[in-house]
Amino acid sequence: MPTQVETTDPEGVDYGWVMQVTFVLTIVVGAPVVAALSVFVGLDTWTQRANFAIRVGAVVWLCIGIPVFLYARSHSET
Numbered sequence: 001m002p003t004q005v006e007t008t009d010p011e012g013v014d015y016g017w018v019m020q021v022t023f024v025l026t027i028v029v030g031a032p033v034v035a036a037l038s039v040f041v042g043l044d045t046w047t048q049r050a051n052f053a054i055r056v057g058a059v060v061w062l063c064i065g066i067p068v069f070l071y072a073r074s075h076s077e078t
């Protein structure tokens with residue numbers, strides 16, 4: 001039987017969970033938001049499209065990441 005390499009006993013916020021949930025929610029929420037908002041903006045080149053997606057995606061990421069972190073902090077066991 002192999003020996004156990006290490007164990008963890010996390011205290012406070014589980015940052016791995018926060019990153020995973022933020023990533024998934026940003027894709028699920030962000031893709032439709034970027035697509036919907038791009039209808040109202042003239043995006044003629046691929047560079048303009050990429051810059052638009054990055055700018056809107058960054059705002060979506062912050063709007064999702066901060067509440068996810070606050071939720072994790074308020075529900076931590078410490």
